[in-house]
Amino acid sequence: MARITPRHEDYSQWYLDVIREAELADYAPVRGCIVFRPYGYAIWENIQAAVDRRFKAHGYRNAYFPLFIPYSFIQKEKEHVSGFSPELAVVTIGGGETLEEPLVVRPTSETIIGYMYAQWIQSYRDLPLRINQWCNVVRWEKRTRPFLRTLEFLWQEAHSVFATYEEAEEEALRVLDLYTDFAVEDAAIPVVQGRKSEAEKFAGALRSYTIEAMMGDGRALQSATSHNLGQNFSRAFEIRFLDAQNQMQYAWTTSHGLSTRTVGAVIMAHGDDKGLILPPRLAPIQVIVVPIWKSDEERSRVLETCEQVRRMLGPEIRMEVDAREEYTPGWKFNEWELRGVPLRIEIGPRDVAERQVVLARRDQPGAPGKRVVPMEGLLDAVHETLSAIQADLYQRALAFHKAHTHYPETYDQLREAVADGFAWAWWCGSPECEAKIKADTTATNRCIPLEQPDGRGRCIVCNEPASEMAVFARAY
RNA sequence: CGGGGCGUGGCGCAGCCAGGUUAGCGCACCACGUUUGGGACGUGGGGGUCGUCGGUUCGAAUCCGACCGCCCCGACCA
Numbered sequence: 001m002a003r004i005t006p007r008h009e010d011y012s013q014w015y016l017d018v019i020r021e022a023e024l025a026d027y028a029p030v031r032g033c034i035v036f037r038p039y040g041y042a043i044w045e046n047i048q049a050a051v052d053r054r055f056k057a058h059g060y061r062n063a064y065f066p067l068f069i070p071y072s073f074i075q076k077e078k079e080h081v082s083g084f085s086p087e088l089a090v091v092t093i094g095g096g097e098t099l100e101e102p103l104v105v106r107p108t109s110e111t112i113i114g115y116m117y118a119q120w121i122q123s124y125r126d127l128p129l130r131i132n133q134w135c136n137v138v139r140w141e142k143r144t145r146p147f148l149r150t151l152e153f154l155w156q157e158a159h160s161v162f163a164t165y166e167e168a169e170e171e172a173l174r175v176l177d178l179y180t181d182f183a184v185e186d187a188a189i190p191v192v193q194g195r196k197s198e199a200e201k202f203a204g205a206l207r208s209y210t211i212e213a214m215m216g217d218g219r220a221l222q223s224a225t226s227h228n229l230g231q232n233f234s235r236a237f238e239i240r241f242l243d244a245q246n247q248m249q250y251a252w253t254t255s256h257g258l259s260t261r262t263v264g265a266v267i268m269a270h271g272d273d274k275g276l277i278l279p280p281r282l283a284p285i286q287v288i289v290v291p292i293w294k295s296d297e298e299r300s301r302v303l304e305t306c307e308q309v310r311r312m313l314g315p316e317i318r319m320e321v322d323a324r325e326e327y328t329p330g331w332k333f334n335e336w337e338l339r340g341v342p343l344r345i346e347i348g349p350r351d352v353a354e355r356q357v358v359l360a361r362r363d364q365p366g367a368p369g370k371r372v373v374p375m376e377g378l379l380d381a382v383h384e385t386l387s388a389i390q391a392d393l394y395q396r397a398l399a400f401h402k403a404h405t406h407y408p409e410t411y412d413q414l415r416e417a418v419a420d421g422f423a424w425a426w427w428c429g430s431p432e433c434e435a436k437i438k439a440d441t442t443a444t445n446r447c448i449p450l451e452q453p454d455g456r457g458r459c460i461v462c463n464e465p466a467s468e469m470a471v472f473a474r475a476y
Numbered sequence: 477c478g479g480g481g482c483g484u485g486g487c488g489c490a491g492c493c494a495g496g497u498u499a500g501c502g503c504a505c506c507a508c509g510u511u512u513g514g515g516a517c518g519u520g521g522g523g524g525u526c527g528u529c530g531g532u533u534c535g536a537a538u539c540c541g542a543c544c545g546c547c548c549c550g551a552c553c554a
Contacts, residue, residue, distance in 0.1 A: 013548090016547080031545075137554090141553060141554095142551080142552055142553080155554075202554095221554090290513095292513050294513095327515085328512045329512060329513060329514070331515045332515090333514050333515080346513070351513095442550075
């Protein structure tokens with residue numbers, strides 16, 4: 001029987017229990033690696049579809065670059081090599097023979113894509129160039145956690161090239177908006193858009209932008225990143241072009257990524273003690289139909305009605321009929337609630353006789369979430385209810401986010417704030433003050449939000465004048 | 477990689493301290509029957525070299541050592 005530790009008892013255990021019981025993933029025989037089971041992978045496929053659609057609308061095309069990167073490529077960009085060296089997986093033997101040059105299993109693809117871009121770009125007329133790839137990457141992390149941090153993970157990485165700094169900067173912010181739109185509209189998760197501090201930015205970036213989401217325990221999860229790489233990689237890989245004045249210029253590049261960690265974000269942002277709650281837009285099964293019967297005669301009538309419902313909803317709704325005979329309706333109710341299916345339709349003999357069905361919302365367990373609707377017009381009622389669930393999940397997450405967002409004015413208040421959620425505080429910008437907070441509280445500087453309050457303040461640590469607020473939080 | 481905890485059928489655990497016949501329990505699984513509007517019940521079954529390797533002993537799940545893995549708290553990170 002499904003056994004899920006209550007969140008208040010042990011949040012980490014709750015997270016792991018949900019993943020196991022909902023059959024999202026299982027541990028692989030290699031440390032730090034997971035198997036994406038079909039139900040978990042289906043969530044990722046829906047995330048992929050939602051993100052891919054947006055990238056294509058922004059002018060991106062998909063391509064695929066190799067898994068293996070020559071070791072020397074990683075070393076060409078100074079900060080990139082120091083940032084990624086500790087976590088590289090390196091292949092030194094191929095076909096039984098020691099390789100002349102070791103191959104890195106990509107931790108990210110700026111280098112190999114930069115190498116190719118250098119060959120493809122000659123003129124300003126070749127710009128802008130926007131390419132995205134869906135792939136796996138490997139980072140040899142010390143400490144792993146299913147979905148949130150695994151040795152191998154799946155993601156999309158988009159890489160673009162522009163003629164000017166301004167265009168690259170604009171792109172970094174545009175794609176950040178793209179991710180934000182996905183998070184809000186599809187994942188139903190509110191996020192803080194911001195800029196990473198120097199200490200937290202991507203290795204090799206001029207500037208990194210992030211969206212930070214709040215999990216159910218108040219901790220932050222960096223949910224997507226968008227980097228303005230400046231000319232760092234174009235200089236390292238000689239990505240140059242002739243401008244309209246026939247002058248040779250180094251290009252300006254950007255990169256952007258969103259990973260399978262997003263599956264973990266969905267689990268932790270919406271789940272409750274009964275298990276998963278999936279936003280309808282990302283749910284592999286949006287509607288589960290549970291038939292109820294006693295006699296064989298009732299069974300055939302009820303199942304016939306289920307098939308009518310399938311014909312009405314099937315073309316537009318991801319739905320299944322759970323006609324298994326070995327489980328009782330009550331068991332199925334709990335099972336599908338654990339798996340986070342947003343809407344359940346119950347159909348029994350009474351409903352068949354009345355030409356009606358019962359709709360039960362996952363996000364409102366028990367009687368309050370149930371209502372009887374006529375078969376006539378069922379498709380519209382289901383669409384409306386799914387939309388309402390999608391909207392309500394976002395509102396609930398937003399209310400939680402706000403309730404756990406604090407504006408401490410003293411260092412002691414900051415300590416208390418980061419124990420509960422996000423702390424917005426004035427920060428002078430110095431790495432020392434940032435490091436002190438991390439050392440004292442384990443909370444890190446998540447970002448400098450793009451939307452800043454008016455006025456100025458004094459640094460929460462050193463009391464020097466500060467022109468910007470930063471968000472501090474404990475993070476995954 | 478440091479600190480703490482834990483490895484016993486698929487899941488959750490007991491047994492270990494005080495070594496001794498066929499290693500138990502709940503759930504899950506298989507068969508049959510009765511059930512089915514919020515996790516049904518009966519009867520009968522199947523499944524474990526007790527994380528791995530080595531040591532002590534007449535005898536090891538139990539004692540000793542090493543290693544491996546997992547979880548939690550840190551340092552590192554999407």
